[in-house]
Amino acid sequence: MPTPKKNESKEEWIDRCMGDSESVDTYPDEDQRYAVCSYKWEQFEPIRHISFDYDGVLTLKKGMDLALKLRNQGHVLYIVSARQGKTLMKHKAELLGIPMSRVYATGSNKAKVAMVLKLRTTHYDNNESVVRELGKQGKFIGKFSKQIFESYTDYPKAASENAKIALRWAEENGWGDCGTPVGKARANQLANGEAISEETISRMAAFERHRQNSTKELGDGCGRLMWLAWGGDEGIEWAQRKLEQIRKQ
Numbered sequence: 137m138p139t140p141k142k143n144e145s146k147e148e149w150i151d152r153c154m155g156d157s158e159s160v161d162t163y164p165d166e167d168q169r170y171a172v173c174s175y176k177w178e179q180f181e182p183i184r185h186i187s188f189d190y191d192g193v194l195t196l197k198k199g200m201d202l203a204l205k206l207r208n209q210g211h212v213l214y215i216v217s218a219r220q221g222k223t224l225m226k227h228k229a230e231l232l233g234i235p236m237s238r239v240y241a242t243g244s245n246k247a248k249v250a251m252v253l254k255l256r257t258t259h260y261d262n263n264e265s266v267v268r269e270l271g272k273q274g275k276f277i278g279k280f281s282k283q284i285f286e287s288y289t290d291y292p293k294a295a296s297e298n299a300k301i302a303l304r305w306a307e308e309n310g311w312g313d314c315g316t317p318v319g320k321a322r323a324n325q326l327a328n329g330e331a332i333s334e335e336t337i338s339r340m341a342a343f344e345r346h347r348q349n350s351t352k353e354l355g356d357g358c359g360r361l362m363w364l365a366w367g368g369d370e371g372i373e374w375a376q377r378k379l380e381q382i383r384k385q
Contacts, residue, residue, distance in 0.1 A: 137156060137162065137172075137176070138152060138156050138158070138159070140180040150173050153173035153177075154169060154316055164313070166311065184212070185257045186259075187214035187257040187258070188203055188214070189215075189218075191219070194215065194228045202277065207232055214238045214257055215239045216257070217241055218241075218242055218248045220241060222241045226239075245265070248261075257273065259275065268382070288331060288333075288378065289329060289332075290378075291378075292370045292374055294368070294369075295370045298364040298367055298369075298370065299324075302323050302364035303323050303324065303327055305364075313358065314361050319362055323365035337378050340372055341378075343363075343366045349363045
């Protein structure tokens with residue numbers, strides 16, 4: 137079986153692992169293969185570079201507990217704050233074993249975002265606009281506002297119809313080796329017109345990487361089936377537009 141790559145996301149790893157020929161041969165049962173792929177991801181702990189905002193994150197027990205946990209796992213930690221100076225951050229840095237050379241007082245949120253992008257860290261922040269600006273690098277921590285839980289149902293009817301086509305085909309022919317439980321759940325959400333979160337929209341938008349399967353015929357491998365399950369052309373293009381709109385708010 138393959139192994140996760142250093143800069144690979146969990147979703148990318150699951151897709152690659154589930155479709156790997158050796159994985160399929162060794163674990164022909166899809167649910168078992170998914171469980172093995174998920175377990176292998178959990179056991180893979182690449183060293184990551186992770187940054188934390190200071191105010192509202194490391195000043196709270198929740199943020200410090202997370203930082204301590206990640207430090208104990210061997211990850212490289214930073215503090216990146218919009219504060220004007222480093223002095224008040226020194227104590228937390230010492231508790232976390234972070235040298236002052238990895239503590240940044242940027243002076244503004246705009247500069248903070250720029251520094252995180254430059255460092256290429258995964259960044260935990262309690263400012264939702266900062267998290268949106270950072271895209272995949274941003275992680276929200278702190279007191280969630282109502283907006284963070286907002287969900288959306290305005291995807292096009294064609295996306296729901298595409299998911300229904302996938303479900304009908306799978307009902308008649310079986311899923312075979314196609315799709316993960318995540319992909320099947322997504323098809324049911326779209327087919328039923330259920331509300332979906334920003335995180336789900338982001339995953340739909342990322343499915344663009346499989347666009348080469350959009351013109352295939354159903355039954356020709358798994359590509360076309362899963363493309364439809366994730367909303368097809370209309371669903372994935374809507375997700376890309378919607379995600380951009382959400383992150384500009």
